[in-house]
Amino acid sequence: MSEKNIKNIFVNGPIAPAFIADSIAKHSSKTAIGGHSIFMGQVRKDEINGKFVSAIAYTAYEELALEKMYQIREEIFEKYPLKCMHIYHSLGTVKAGEICLFVFTSSAHRKPAIAACSEVVDRLKVELPIWGKEIFEDESHQWKENS
Amino acid sequence: MSEKNIKNIFVNGPIAPAFIADSIAKHSSKTAIGGHSIFMGQVRKDEINGKFVSAIAYTAYEELALEKMYQIREEIFEKYPLKCMHIYHSLGTVKAGEICLFVFTSSAHRKPAIAACSEVVDRLKVELPIWGKEIFEDESHQWKENS
Amino acid sequence: MEIEIISFGQIAEFINHQKIEVDGIADTDAFKRYLEDRFPTLKGMKYKLALNKNIVQQNTEIKNQATIAIMPPFSGG
Amino acid sequence: MEIEIISFGQIAEFINHQKIEVDGIADTDAFKRYLEDRFPTLKGMKYKLALNKNIVQQNTEIKNQATIAIMPPFSGG
Numbered sequence: 001m002s003e004k005n006i007k008n009i010f011v012n013g014p015i016a017p018a019f020i021a022d023s024i025a026k027h028s029s030k031t032a033i034g035g036h037s038i039f040m041g042q043v044r045k046d047e048i049n050g051k052f053v054s055a056i057a058y059t060a061y062e063e064l065a066l067e068k069m070y071q072i073r074e075e076i077f078e079k080y081p082l083k084c085m086h087i088y089h090s091l092g093t094v095k096a097g098e099i100c101l102f103v104f105t106s107s108a109h110r111k112p113a114i115a116a117c118s119e120v121v122d123r124l125k126v127e128l129p130i131w132g133k134e135i136f137e138d139e140s141h142q143w144k145e146n147s
Numbered sequence: 148m149s150e151k152n153i154k155n156i157f158v159n160g161p162i163a164p165a166f167i168a169d170s171i172a173k174h175s176s177k178t179a180i181g182g183h184s185i186f187m188g189q190v191r192k193d194e195i196n197g198k199f200v201s202a203i204a205y206t207a208y209e210e211l212a213l214e215k216m217y218q219i220r221e222e223i224f225e226k227y228p229l230k231c232m233h234i235y236h237s238l239g240t241v242k243a244g245e246i247c248l249f250v251f252t253s254s255a256h257r258k259p260a261i262a263a264c265s266e267v268v269d270r271l272k273v274e275l276p277i278w279g280k281e282i283f284e285d286e287s288h289q290w291k292e293n294s
Numbered sequence: 295m296e297i298e299i300i301s302f303g304q305i306a307e308f309i310n311h312q313k314i315e316v317d318g319i320a321d322t323d324a325f326k327r328y329l330e331d332r333f334p335t336l337k338g339m340k341y342k343l344a345l346n347k348n349i350v351q352q353n354t355e356i357k358n359q360a361t362i363a364i365m366p367p368f369s370g371g
Numbered sequence: 372m373e374i375e376i377i378s379f380g381q382i383a384e385f386i387n388h389q390k391i392e393v394d395g396i397a398d399t400d401a402f403k404r405y406l407e408d409r410f411p412t413l414k415g416m417k418y419k420l421a422l423n424k425n426i427v428q429q430n431t432e433i434k435n436q437a438t439i440a441i442m443p444p445f446s447g448g
Binding site for chain 1 (some may be wrong): 377379380405421
């Protein structure tokens with residue numbers, strides 16, 4: 001039995017703006033917070049060889065991703081004086097214009113929240129076993145690569 | 148007659164999470180965007196000499212603030228490849244736990260949005276003629292100072 | 295000449311918005327001396343002036359019907 | 372011995388989840404040689420292994436009933 005509190009970060013399909021609003025609203029009782037930083041990833045309608053991306057389908061090695069995210073979370077809380085950190089990533093299909101990633105950090109003063117948010121985004125792109133399949137309007141696909 | 152498109156940034160009272168959600172949702176048609184960065188300032192219930200801050204009342208030299216914000220906006224768009232930038236600051240009373248500042252930047256890739264958002268927050272705290280009066284639970288007050 | 299004075303934040307607690315009729319205030323340095331003389335509380339405080347909506351960075355000539363804002367340190371955000 | 376193979380992303384398009392019965396695969400380096408021999412497409416690709424949910428950073432011993440994940444470069448976010 002693990003004593004680690006491994007949180008789920010995965011949601012099925014896109015992350016709705018109303019979900020983000022709820023997440024923000026929940027922090028109004030946390031009156032030690034002075035600054036919130038949010039990053040959201042949105043699926044781009046990229047043009048690749050004359051075809052437009054209509055959606056990205058995400059899959060993940062979920063257990064490993066959650067374990068890795070747990071480690072990142074621990075390290076970020078060690079490094080920055082954060083009050084809160086929330087991370088959500090889509091699985092399944094997210095259409096162009098929809099949100100696939102939501103990272104939300106909060107601290108008493110603005111700088112730790114901003115630095116932590118940026119660092120979490122950088123790290124999760126590199127370290128989490130998640131894959132995006134870019135689906136074109138003609139239903140052909142190619143596998144996304146993070147640059 | 149000025150040809151400059153000077154945008155208002157001021158809203159009366161706190162900035163509602165639902166307003167932020169609407170702002171996010173409006174970007175789903177902008178499918179060249181890949182990353183959004185948001186900063187939100189929240190009023191802290193600080194304890195100062197045994198008394199708790201219950202709210203901050205904001206006033207501004209509005210015309211000068213909007214002119215200055217226009218300059219900052221121009222310089223930030225010059226410096227970073229942004230798709231969008233939205234800024235809102237409260238005037239009047241904002242209670243502890245409520246949001247008084249909302250900065251929202253978007254770009255094709257994440258780094259410009261994140262860097263621009265952070266820089267705008269830094270600059271507006273230093274450069275915009277806005278004043279916060281911290282109101283305590285006993286209705287006494289002191290004037291906030293940005294550190 | 296006529297100068298309109300506006301004030302903000304903590305300074306608005308002891309300097310009201312007002313129009314003054316004065317002579318011999320040729321520039322912003324002279325205006326600061328006038329102000330600190332009339333409102334001694336100001337001497338111990340940090341403040342900036344804005345002349346006709348431009349923040350004063352160096353001593354600047356004041357013309358008739360100028361509007362001068364007296365601004366304590368900013369604390370927005 | 373028995374090894375469970377799971378695969379992700381582009382690699383899942385040509386390597387299915389499967390259990391294999393093999394002998395003589397003592398470590399992850401040997402497993403890679405086995406894989407690339409059986410699935411030549413893999414030779415031209417970047418990929419990482421995870422052995423029992425630990426990302427393989429260096430050659431590691433494989434024991435019976437191991438689960439090995441074959442993972443192309445990550446592209447989340």
